[in-house]
Every structure is written in structure tokens, then in C-alpha cells.
Amino acid sequence: MIAAEELRDQYDVAVVGAGPAGLAAVALCARSGLTCVLLDDQPSPGGQIYRGITNSPFPRNAVLGEDYWCGDILVHEALAGGTHYAPTATVWGLLRPDEIAVSIGGMTRQIRFGRVILATGAIERPFPIAGWTLPGVMTAGGAQILLKSSALVPEGRTVLAGCGPLLWLLAWQYLNAGVRLDAILDTAGRTNWRRVFRHAAKFAASPYLRKGLRLMLAVRRNLRVVAGIVALEAEGSERVEAVTYRTASGYSERLPVDTLFLHQGIVPNVNLAMSANVEHRWSDTQLCWVPRVDDYGSTALPHVAIAGDGAGIAGAEAAAARGRLAAIAAIRALTNRLSLDEDERDARHTLHRYERGRAFLDLLYQPAPQFRRPRSETIVCRCEEITAQQILETTALGCPGPNQMKAFLRCGMGPCQGRLCGLTVTELMAQARGLACGEIGYYRLRPPVKPITLAEIAGLPTNEAAVKAVARE
Amino acid sequence: MFRRLTEGSEPSLTIFIDGSPTPARESDTVASAMLAAGRTAFRTTAVSGAPRGPFCLMGVCFDCLVIVDGTDNRQACMTTVRKGMRIETQPGKRTLGP
Numbered sequence: 186m187i188a189a190e191e192l193r194d195q196y197d198v199a200v201v202g203a204g205p206a207g208l209a210a211v212a213l214c215a216r217s218g219l220t221c222v223l224l225d226d227q228p229s230p231g232g233q234i235y236r237g238i239t240n241s242p243f244p245r246n247a248v249l250g251e252d253y254w255c256g257d258i259l260v261h262e263a264l265a266g267g268t269h270y271a272p273t274a275t276v277w278g279l280l281r282p283d284e285i286a287v288s289i290g291g292m293t294r295q296i297r298f299g300r301v302i303l304a305t306g307a308i309e310r311p312f313p314i315a316g317w318t319l320p321g322v323m324t325a326g327g328a329q330i331l332l333k334s335s336a337l338v339p340e341g342r343t344v345l346a347g348c349g350p351l352l353w354l355l356a357w358q359y360l361n362a363g364v365r366l367d368a369i370l371d372t373a374g375r376t377n378w379r380r381v382f383r384h385a386a387k388f389a390a391s392p393y394l395r396k397g398l399r400l401m402l403a404v405r406r407n408l409r410v411v412a413g414i415v416a417l418e419a420e421g422s423e424r425v426e427a428v429t430y431r432t433a434s435g436y437s438e439r440l441p442v443d444t445l446f447l448h449q450g451i452v453p454n455v456n457l458a459m460s461a462n463v464e465h466r467w468s469d470t471q472l473c474w475v476p477r478v479d480d481y482g483s484t485a486l487p488h489v490a491i492a493g494d495g496a497g498i499a500g501a502e503a504a505a506a507r508g509r510l511a512a513i514a515a516i517r518a519l520t521n522r523l524s525l526d527e528d529e530r531d532a533r534h535t536l537h538r539y540e541r542g543r544a545f546l547d548l549l550y551q552p553a554p555q556f557r558r559p560r561s562e563t564i565v566c567r568c569e570e571i572t573a574q575q576i577l578e579t580t581a582l583g584c585p586g587p588n589q590m591k592a593f594l595r596c597g598m599g600p601c602q603g604r605l606c607g608l609t610v611t612e613l614m615a616q617a618r619g620l621a622c623g624e625i626g627y628y629r630l631r632p633p634v635k636p637i638t639l640a641e642i643a644g645l646p647t648n649e650a651a652v653k654a655v656a657r658e
Numbered sequence: 659m660f661r662r663l664t665e666g667s668e669p670s671l672t673i674f675i676d677g678s679p680t681p682a683r684e685s686d687t688v689a690s691a692m693l694a695a696g697r698t699a700f701r702t703t704a705v706s707g708a709p710r711g712p713f714c715l716m717g718v719c720f721d722c723l724v725i726v727d728g729t730d731n732r733q734a735c736m737t738t739v740r741k742g743m744r745i746e747t748q749p750g751k752r753t754l755g756p
Contacts, residue, residue: 226717228738233716237685242663242685248663273736273738308714308716308718309714309718318708318713318721319709320698320700320709321698321711322713323712323714324713326714327712327713327714327715327716328715330716330735331660331690331715334685335662335683335686335687335690335694336662336663337660337661337662337663337690337693337694338661338663339659339660339661340659340660340661341659362663423699423709424698424699424709424711444660454718567713567721568720569705570705570706570708600723601719604718604719605713605714636720636731
């Protein structure tokens with residue numbers, strides 16, 4: 186661990202994010218003799234998947250499952266090699282092609298690098314249903330964070346709603362911990378099955394098949410699972426009081442709840458990469474933006490690579506492999522002396538193993554249209570409290586895209602900087618205008634990619650040009 | 659509503675939430691300590707005054723903003739507790755200091 190003032194001005198490699206991709210990348214770079222800095226916004230390493238791994242409240246192999254403890258080795262290898270590890274570090278932008286700005290405990294530093302590996306991971310896909318802003322409604326990922334880092338579990342009536350692998354993992358971990366969920370409301374579209382058959386043979390060889398089946402069987406044996414949910418709403422005034430749903434067959438029910446967890450998949454956390462002008466494209470299978478990278482995670486920018494789920498969702502094991510590939514490219518570019526062919530073969534083997542049949546999962550758990558493109562009074566932009574109706578009306582006025590929408594509604598201009606509304610706005614506008622999401626585009630993101638204080642900006646070293654820009658004489 | 663599983667260490671320090679002494683663990687964030695203490699709403703919004711609480715718990719959504727030791731707009735889920743920390747729920751938009 187290192188404080189802001191102890192950081193050097195320059196490193197061979199800067200890695201942003203201490204999840205599986207960042208940890209694996211920095212371990213390999215440091216082993217090859219490069220000077221490395223690992224910047225992460227959490228107080229301890231592991232990312233969200235291995236959150237709390239260094240100070241877990243649980244005994245090994247209990248509750249969280251054996252896969253969680255793989256993070257232990259990654260952390261150990263990453264921090265063993267003389268890397269400068271800076272926790273609670275907010276990287277708020279690339280100021281130049283080879284320089285990042287980072288704020289740690291209120292102090293800002295600029296760090297130059299030979300290569301930066303962005304391993305910013307994933308965030309949860311927005312799940313805009315009526316009432317999703319009520320206190321007591323949280324993401325399944327948030328539930329897992331409370332479990333992993335603080336051994337906090339819900340008490341009282343609890344419902345888990347949505348779709349995707351994480352939903353089943355959380356339910357399984359809660360079972361292990363003796364936590365009772367009142368129901369799982371499964372929103373996975375039943376028609377999705379028709380589209381996944383051609384990927385089934387590949388997925389049959391995926392390590393995720395056995396794991397997934399084991400989790401789902403255990404959960405289904407022990408919990409009430411309602412499948413085929415086509416409508417979902419949270420109700421309450423000061424906090425969530427009930428969840429109502431309707432199934433495809435027309436059955437509807439109102440369940441009183443104290444806590445409602447929502448989840449419909451994860452998407453790349455693209456804000457930093459987008460603000461650095463890395464080109465992104467719309468993925469029609471993952472329904473989100475993914476950066477354009479080559480087989481090593483290298484972008485069109487000579488100093489910038491992206492590894493892990495931030496370069497497209499593929500899971501923790503693939504993320505570590507992609508971290509190693511980005512590291513190999515960095516080492517080759519910066520040292521010119523190591524071949525690393527064996528490391529590359531291993532990484533590509535792992536990547537192949539875990540990416541096999543990914544399209545099966547992507548399509549099977551593709552959220553249904555009504556849960557991605559809400560209607561009427563449902564809030565889309567949580568920060569500015571903008572509804573789907575307002576977005577559709579403004580689009581009907583001739584507003585062409587999300588950036589122009591800001592001028593009308595401030596949609597996407599709150600502190601979350603579009604992370605909780607951006608995908609929804611793109612999809613709503615694309616449908617309303619009859620265009621592809623890739624044609625509608627996304628918010629134009631600029632640094633700082635997290636809100637920082639004036640003092641943190643003022644703390645940057647000044648030069649003559651900067652003084653001239655603001656001085657009166 | 660949340661409870662702590664029995665495993666792990668017991669509460670080891672005291673913080674103050676809207677003036678009430680509240681036990682917390684050293685590894686807690688302000689958000690996890692407040693949830694463990696039974697708090698669900700952490701603030702009201704600047705736009706409509708609607709109550710909000712933590713949603714993502716990973717620094718993304720900015721719905722868990724609270725006042726920490728007199729400073730507004732702190733993300734409860736990104737702030738680790740400290741002994742004697744004074745936390746207040748935040749009504750509406752932030753106010754500037756004196």
C-alpha cells in the first residue's frame with residue numbers, strides 16, 4: 186500500500202482496477218521487471234468478484250463458494266512483485282495520451298506511463314422498473330458486496346428478481362449462509378431458448394455449465410422460483426413495501442417485501458475508456474457498448490489497453506487471462522527482450538476454455554425488451570429523475586440523440602454520469618427513431634469521470650500556460 | 659433491513675448516525691454500518707425530495723450520499739468508518755460550507 190505523495194511521477198505500466206484482470210496484468214508486468222502502479226478505488230484488492238478477499242469475515246470455503254477463494258492467489262501474486270498498490274484511488278481521467286490524473290484522499294497526482302491497462306470491470310445493467318429508486322431496492326451485486334465485505338444479509342421479507350448467472354449465485358450463497366429468500370422472480374425470457382440452441386454444443390464444454398446447473402438445482406430445490414415474469418413493479422412511499430408481478434400465463438401477485446434485489450446482467454464499465462476517446466461499438470448480443478480492442482486488449486491509442494470485463498463481459502477467469510495478454514503486449518512493447526510465448530499460450534488456452542459458449546449465456550439471459558425500455562412514468566435517469574415518458578416525448582420533438590437530450594432534460598448529467606441511465610436512453614431513442622443503437626450513440630464522456638472537488642483540481646501542479654488561462658493580467 | 663451473520667469479528671468502534679451512537683466494525687463502510695443499524699433511506703433527492711438509499715454499493719449510483727463529519731455529498735458506500743465519525747442523512751442538495 187502506498188500513499189499519494191509516495192507515488193512516483195512515472196511508471197512503465199499503470200493498471201487501473203484491482204479485480205482479476207488488473208491483478209493478473211500487474212503481476213506479470215512486475216515479474217518482467219517493469220515498474221508498476223496499481224490504482225484501485227476500493228480500500229482492499231479483489232475487485233467486485235473477489236471483494237473483501239484479504240479480510241473476509243468468512244472461513245475459507247464457507248458460504249461464498251470455492252471459486253471466490255481463487256482471488257487469494259491473484260492478490261498474492263500481484264502484490265508480491267514490488268508493485269506500488271494505491272487503494273481508495275479515484276482515477277478521474279487521462280489528461281494526455283500517456284498521463285492519468287488520480288485523486289487519493291483528496292490529493293491529486295498526475296502519473297505518466299509507458300502503457301496503461303484499464304481494468305475497470307463491469308457495472309450492473311440498469312433495471313428500470315417502477316419503484317426501482319425506492320429505499321430498500323438494491324442490486325444483487327450490492328447484496329453480494331454487503332455479504333462479502335461485511336457479512337451483512339437481509340432480514341425480513343426478501344425477494345430477488347431478474348435474470349443472469351449472478352442471480353443464481355447470490356441465491357446459492359444466501360442458502361449456504363442460512364438466509365431465507367421469500368421468492369425468486371425469474372424474468373429470463375422463455376423465447377430466449379429458441380435462439381440459444383445453436384450455441385448449446387459449445388456451451389456444453391464450458392466449465393460454467395456444471396457450475397451453473399449445480400447452483401440452479403440447489404436453489405430450485407430450496408426456494409420458491411416463479412418463472413416467466415413479464416411485468417414487475419416495486420411499490421412503496423417512503424421505502425419499498427411490496428413487489429408486484431405478472432407472468433406470461435397471466436398469473437399476478439403482490440408480495441409484501443422489506444428488501445428487493447434486482448439484477449439483469451452486468452455490462453462493461455466504459456466511462457474512463459470512453460472519456461479517453463477509445464472507440465466503442467454496440468454489441469447486439471450483450472446489448473451494451475464494448476471497446477474496440479485487438480487480441481491483446483490493445484486499443485487504437487498507442488499507450489492504452491483494456492483488459493477484463495471492461496472489454497466485454499466474459500467472467501473472472503477470462504478477465505485474468507485477458508489481463509495477462511494485455512501485460513504480455515505491454516512487456517513486449519516496453520522491453521523488447523522477452524518472448525513470453527509460454528505465458529501467452531497458457532493465457533489463450535484459459536481464455537478459450539472460459540469464453541467457449543459465452544454467446545449461449547449472453548442470449549439466454551438477454552433481458553426482455555420491457556425491462557430494458559420502460560414506459561410512462563418509470564424513472565430512467567435516477568439522478569435527475571427523468572421518466573421514460575419525458576425521454577420519448579423529447580425524442581418525438583426531434584431530439585436526435587442522448588447528447589442533445591441533455592440540453593432538454595439534464596438526463597445523464599447527474600453525479601452518476603449516465604452509468605445508471607445511458608444504456609436505457611440509447612435503447613429508448615433507437616427504438617423511437619427506428620435506428621440501431623450504434624447509430625444513436627452514447628453520452629459524450631469527458632474527464633473527470635467521477636465527481637471531484639475544486640480543491641482536487643486546484644491541487645494539480647500549475648505551469649505558465651495554466652496560469653495564463655485564468656489570470657486577469 | 660439487514661443483520662450480521664455471526665461469523666467474523668464483533669462491532670469494534672462507535673460512530674454517530676444523526677447523533678445516535680452506533681456500533682460499527684473496522685472494515686465497515688458508512689453504508690454497511692448504516693444498513694446494519696437498520697437505516698434504509700440515507701438522503702432525499704435534490705430534484706423532488708424523494709427518499710433514497712444505497713442501490714449499487716460500489717460507488718456507481720451516487721444514491722447513498724450522506725454528510726460525513728460536516729462534508730456533504732460523501733458516498734456512504736465508498737467511505738470507510740472511523741472511530742467517532744459523525745454521519746448525517748442529507749436533505750436535498752448539498753450546502754456550501756461557511
